Amino acid sequence: MNQTALPIDMDLDDGPLYVAHKKVYPQSVSGTFRRIKWGLMAFCLGVYYLLPFVRWNRGLGAPSQAVLVDIPNSRFYFFFIELWPQEVYYFTGLLIVAAMTLFLMNSVGGRIWCGYLCPQTVWTDLFYAVERLVEGDRRERMRKDAAGGTVKLRRLGEITLKHSIWLLIAWWTGGAWVLYFNDAPTLVKQLATFQAPMLAYIWIGILTATTYVLAGFMREQVCVYMCPWPRIQAALTDEWAVNVTYKYDRGEQRTSLKKANDLRALGETVGDCIDCNQCVAVCPTGIDIRNGAQLGCIQCGLCIDACDTVMKKIGREPRLIGYDNDINIQRRQAGKSEIYRLIRPRTVVYCAMIAAVGGLMLYALLTRTLLDVNVLHDRNPVAVKLSDGSVRNAYTVRLLNKRGFDRVIAIDIDGPPNATVHVVGVDSITRDRPMIVLGRDQTTELRLLVTTPSDNKLEKSSPVKFRVTDIGLGEVASATDNFVTP
Known part of the structure; x- marks a missing residue:
C-alpha cells in the first residue's frame, strides 16, 4: 500500500525561549520607605566595610581583630566568642536560626528581606545612586541612551566616571571581604605595597568582577532569574502575609485626573488611580504593581512612596498602594473593617523554633568548657x-x-x-x-x-x-x- 508522506514544516516558530531583556530606568523617589532603605543601606555597608577594623583585646598573643576567620589556626573569632573546628555545630544552629528568621519575615511581610537587606539589593541601590549622580535621573538617562551612536565627549566622560566609581566600589567590596580572613590593617598595608599573598589578590579580583557585573549590569535579572528565593517564598507565604499591594478596590476604574474630575461632577464613581505610571517608573525591577503579585516584585515599597506623592498632589488619601493583603481588599469591598493577624500558628511556630535553637546555642556557649x-x-x-x-x-x-x-x-x-x-x-x-x-x-x-x-x-x-x-x-x-x- 502506498503512503503519501505529509510535509512537515520545520520552521515552526514557537516564540523565543527567553524573554528579551528590557533595560530598567528607575526614577528617584523620596518618602518613608526610601528613607528606610537609605538608612539600612548605610548601616549594612558601614558594618561590612568597617567591621574588620574593629579591635578586641583577647590578651597577649591572641589576634586583636573583633571578627576574624583565622584559617591557618582553625579559629573563628567574633568579639568575645572563639569557636574551634570541633564546634562547627554552632554554625549549623546559626544557619537554622537564619532560615527560620527568613521564613518568619516572609510570613509577616513577604519579601522584605529582598527589598531592604539582600546584598544584591543593597549594592544595586548604591550603583543606581552613583548612576543618577553622574548621568541624571530617569528621563535624562533614557534620552542619553536613545542618542545611540552620537556619543559626545561629555557623554563619554560621564560613562567613564560612572564605571570608574562602580569599579572602585566593587574593588573595595572585594577587598573588604578578604580583610575578614587576616588582620585588616596589616593586610591593607601588604596590599598597598604589593606584598600580600597572591590568593588575596585573586579573591579581590573575583569579588570585584562579580560585584561590578551583578550590581552594575544584571541588577533585576538576578532577582527574577537567578535567585531561588522568589520561588521558595511563594510556597511559604499565606493569605495573611502583608505584601506591597495595589488596592484595586479603591483604585479602579482608572482614568486621567481631568476625566476623573468630570465624571465625579456627573455623579459617577471612579477610582483614585489616575494612571500616571509613577509606580512603574520608580520600580527597580520595572514591574507594574497594579497587575497584582509578581515574581519580580521585591517588596521594596518605593512604589508606595511614589503613589503617596501623587495622591498628596491631587488631594486624595495616601496608601493607594501599601502593605496589605487580599483578605482586607475583600473585606473592604464587603463593607467590613480591616483585620491583620501577625500572630498566627505559622509565625508562632517560627518564633518558637528560633527561640529553641537560639536558646540551645546560648546555653551550650555559656556552659561549654575550655x-x-x-x-x-x-x-x-x-x-x-x-x-x-x-x-x-x-x-x-x-x-x-x-x-x-x-x-x-x-x-x-x-x-x-x-x-x-x-x-x-x-x-x-x-x-x-x-x-x-x-x-x-x-x-x-x-x-x-x-x-x-x-x-x-x-x-x-x-x-x-x-x-x-x-x-x-x-x-x-x-x-x-x-x-x-x-
Whole structure:
C-alpha cells in the first residue's frame, strides 16, 4: 500500500525561549520607605566595610581583630566568642536560626528581606545612586541612551566616571571581604605595597568582577532569574502575609485626573488611580504593581512612596498602594473593617523554633568548657599481660586547651582498683598523679599506659574514666572508655 508522506514544516516558530531583556530606568523617589532603605543601606555597608577594623583585646598573643576567620589556626573569632573546628555545630544552629528568621519575615511581610537587606539589593541601590549622580535621573538617562551612536565627549566622560566609581566600589567590596580572613590593617598595608599573598589578590579580583557585573549590569535579572528565593517564598507565604499591594478596590476604574474630575461632577464613581505610571517608573525591577503579585516584585515599597506623592498632589488619601493583603481588599469591598493577624500558628511556630535553637546555642556557649579530653583505645593489641601477671592497656589521649595561656593539668582515672597511669615520653611533675603542662590555645596528644595488678579480679571489659583537672582554675573534663583483660 502506498503512503503519501505529509510535509512537515520545520520552521515552526514557537516564540523565543527567553524573554528579551528590557533595560530598567528607575526614577528617584523620596518618602518613608526610601528613607528606610537609605538608612539600612548605610548601616549594612558601614558594618561590612568597617567591621574588620574593629579591635578586641583577647590578651597577649591572641589576634586583636573583633571578627576574624583565622584559617591557618582553625579559629573563628567574633568579639568575645572563639569557636574551634570541633564546634562547627554552632554554625549549623546559626544557619537554622537564619532560615527560620527568613521564613518568619516572609510570613509577616513577604519579601522584605529582598527589598531592604539582600546584598544584591543593597549594592544595586548604591550603583543606581552613583548612576543618577553622574548621568541624571530617569528621563535624562533614557534620552542619553536613545542618542545611540552620537556619543559626545561629555557623554563619554560621564560613562567613564560612572564605571570608574562602580569599579572602585566593587574593588573595595572585594577587598573588604578578604580583610575578614587576616588582620585588616596589616593586610591593607601588604596590599598597598604589593606584598600580600597572591590568593588575596585573586579573591579581590573575583569579588570585584562579580560585584561590578551583578550590581552594575544584571541588577533585576538576578532577582527574577537567578535567585531561588522568589520561588521558595511563594510556597511559604499565606493569605495573611502583608505584601506591597495595589488596592484595586479603591483604585479602579482608572482614568486621567481631568476625566476623573468630570465624571465625579456627573455623579459617577471612579477610582483614585489616575494612571500616571509613577509606580512603574520608580520600580527597580520595572514591574507594574497594579497587575497584582509578581515574581519580580521585591517588596521594596518605593512604589508606595511614589503613589503617596501623587495622591498628596491631587488631594486624595495616601496608601493607594501599601502593605496589605487580599483578605482586607475583600473585606473592604464587603463593607467590613480591616483585620491583620501577625500572630498566627505559622509565625508562632517560627518564633518558637528560633527561640529553641537560639536558646540551645546560648546555653551550650555559656556552659561549654575550655578544657576538653578525648580518649582512643589501642586496638592492636587491645591488652597486654606483663611478666608479673599485671595487665596493661594503652590509650591515645588528646587534650584541648582553649585558653590563651599555659596551664598545669592533673590526670586521674576511675576504674580498675589500684590501677596506675603512666604518660609515655612526658616528664610528669609528680609520680603518683601525672601532671603535665598544656600549651595555650592548642591540642596536645599523649600516650597513656594504664596498668592493674595481677591480683585484681576483673571482668573481660570494665569501664574506665579519664579525668583531667586544671590545678589552677579547677576546670574538669572527662572521657570514658573500657579496660580490657586478655
